[in-house]
Amino acid sequence: MNTLAGTGALVRLILRRDRVLMPLWVVLMALVPMFLGSSIKQLYPTAAAVSEYARENLGNSTFIVLYGRIYDTSLGGVTFWRASSGMLIIGIISMLVVIRHTRVEEEAGRRELVGSAVVGRHAGLAAALVATIGANLVLAVLLALGLTGLGLPAGGSFAAGLAWAATGGIFAAVGALVAQLTEGAGAARGVGVTVAGAAFLLRAAGDVAGEGADPSWVSWLSPLGWMSQMRAFGQQRWWVLVPAVALIALLVAVAFALQARRDVGAGLLPPRLGPAEAAAGLRSPLALAWRLHRGGLIGWTAGFAVLGAVFGGVAKSAQDMLAGNQQLMEIFERMGGESALSDVVIAGTMGVSALIVSGYAVQATLRMRTEEAALRSEPVLVTRVGRISWALSHLVFAIFGPLVAMAAEGLVTGLVYGASVGDPGREIPRGLAAALVQLPAVWVLAGLTTALFGLRPRLAPAVGWAGLGVCLFLGLIGAAVQLSQAVLDVSPFTHIPKIPGGDLAVVPLVVLIVIAGALLALGLAAFRRRDVPVV
Numbered sequence: 001m002n003t004l005a006g007t008g009a010l011v012r013l014i015l016r017r018d019r020v021l022m023p024l025w026v027v028l029m030a031l032v033p034m035f036l037g038s039s040i041k042q043l044y045p046t047a048a049a050v051s052e053y054a055r056e057n058l059g060n061s062t063f064i065v066l067y068g069r070i071y072d073t074s075l076g077g078v079t080f081w082r083a084s085s086g087m088l089i090i091g092i093i094s095m096l097v098v099i100r101h102t103r104v105e106e107e108a109g110r111r112e113l114v115g116s117a118v119v120g121r122h123a124g125l126a127a128a129l130v131a132t133i134g135a136n137l138v139l140a141v142l143l144a145l146g147l148t149g150l151g152l153p154a155g156g157s158f159a160a161g162l163a164w165a166a167t168g169g170i171f172a173a174v175g176a177l178v179a180q181l182t183e184g185a186g187a188a189r190g191v192g193v194t195v196a197g198a199a200f201l202l203r204a205a206g207d208v209a210g211e212g213a214d215p216s217w218v219s220w221l222s223p224l225g226w227m228s229q230m231r232a233f234g235q236q237r238w239w240v241l242v243p244a245v246a247l248i249a250l251l252v253a254v255a256f257a258l259q260a261r262r263d264v265g266a267g268l269l270p271p272r273l274g275p276a277e278a279a280a281g282l283r284s285p286l287a288l289a290w291r292l293h294r295g296g297l298i299g300w301t302a303g304f305a306v307l308g309a310v311f312g313g314v315a316k317s318a319q320d321m322l323a324g325n326q327q328l329m330e331i332f333e334r335m336g337g338e339s340a341l342s343d344v345v346i347a348g349t350m351g352v353s354a355l356i357v358s359g360y361a362v363q364a365t366l367r368m369r370t371e372e373a374a375l376r377s378e379p380v381l382v383t384r385v386g387r388i389s390w391a392l393s394h395l396v397f398a399i400f401g402p403l404v405a406m407a408a409e410g411l412v413t414g415l416v417y418g419a420s421v422g423d424p425g426r427e428i429p430r431g432l433a434a435a436l437v438q439l440p441a442v443w444v445l446a447g448l449t450t451a452l453f454g455l456r457p458r459l460a461p462a463v464g465w466a467g468l469g470v471c472l473f474l475g476l477i478g479a480a481v482q483l484s485q486a487v488l489d490v491s492p493f494t495h496i497p498k499i500p501g502g503d504l505a506v507v508p509l510v511v512l513i514v515i516a517g518a519l520l521a522l523g524l525a526a527f528r529r530r531d532v533p534v535v
Contacts, residue, residue, distance in 0.1 A: 312416025
């Protein structure tokens with residue numbers, strides 16, 4: 001039988017199942033650049049004003065980290081630059097969609113059921129890729145039409161749309177690949193989000209380290225760096241699409257090859273069999289949870305320490321900007337001294353880091369759902385281990401894991417920046433405070449996922465990651481598209497005080513901690529009363 005037999009039918013099934021979610025994220029993400037362009041046009045009504053705004057931000061280290069370099073000072077070029085964070089979001093969405101329709105289906109046992117019919121071995125993976133990449137192409141067309149409607153050049157508009165679609169296609173292929181590596185959807189999502197985070201860091205580091213108008217070669221190690229090099233409204237580089245398509249083809253080919261080498265429901269990296277009897281250190285639920293979470297915790301902590309070193313250097317370069325701009329120096333001296341600009345950089349980058357580390361919090365919380373769906377929680381719960389103690393053993397890592405990772409970043413940021421300005425004793429506590437103040441918002445997302453795990457366990461993965469997606473959208477794009485403050489306040493990260501440099505508002509932090517605690521308590525209470533397992 002043809003290994004792709006039944007692909008068309010499975011594509012129709014995916015489109016039917018995602019008939020609400022897929023059009024929603026496609027349309028919303030396609031509207032983001034259009035809203036950004038409209039907002040910029042209103043704020044800077046003339047070409048000269050837009051060009052002046054772009055030149056003012058050419059050397060802004062914070063903006064370079066978040067959005068990359070500006071390659072064209074026209075309205076189109078500035079719009080493409082400011083909307084570039086949307087490419088990361090669309091990439092993560094595409095990756096999660098592919099994992100949902102491949103690894104999640106296998107984990108739930110539905111892939112084997114479908115495979116017993118006249119369906120080829122590779123049909124499920126091919127259908128997920130066709131549906132997701134097709135959705136990205138539709139997004140590209142809508143995005144291009146929206147920008148053209150603003151009066152921007154059609155060529156640049158379609159170049160911007162294809163850059164977004166190519167990014168979504170690359171990460172969809174990444175999702176197809178990581179879905180073959182592990183037998184759990186949660187682990188696949190974790191690996192995929194880590195890859196996306198690494199791509200962002202490489203792009204940011206390369207752009208910051210560049211000289212003149214070009215980024216460093218490090219930026220070319222990231223597909224996000226490639227897409228920014230499309231330079232949609234400047235001297236367009238259509239050839240950038242060639243390596244992007246080649247990478248998609250390579251990743252898809254490897255994913256199909258790996259799928260052919262493994263059994264349905266298994267991963268290429270099977271779990272290692274342990275000894276018949278547990279060691280003394282594994283005779284408690286917390287010890288078992290440590291064994292399950294330690295790899296992820298160590299990896300995230302190491303990654304955030306590296307991120308702290310990068311952001312510490314960025315803060316120093318931001319302060320160096322003051323030396324050559326007397327007017328800017330006077331403004332920031334009135335605001336709080338020469339360190340005020342570096343404070344803004346540190347506070348802003350810590351906010352981005354908090355959004356990223358929320359992925360770890362959601363992943364660690366969903367480990368409970370993974371253990372339950374794989375029928376590994378029941379053998380533990382039939383012993384003397386109670387439900388609450390078992391759940392708390394995992395939640396310890398969802399709550400304190402982000403604390404450890406953010407603390408590592410804050411310490412390294414303070415150390416690097418403090419060493420560069422000759423005052424590490426002052427800057428280390430400030431960097432640590434800027435990192436730790438973000439935690440209440442992270443804990444709210446962990447609490448939300450826990451509440452769903454207790455009340456509606458089947459919905460917990462989808463809604464938990466969707467909650468993070470909403471926070472990413474509001475945090476990175478919401479203000480730029482001039483959403484109302486009431487909408488922005490939906491995200492807990494909106495209420496985090498901006499320190500160092502700003503006032504430490506205690507009340508919002510307390511409110512967020514109370515909300516997180518209430519959600520955690522609700523989830524634990526519901527888990528204590530519902531059936532186990534719910535597969």
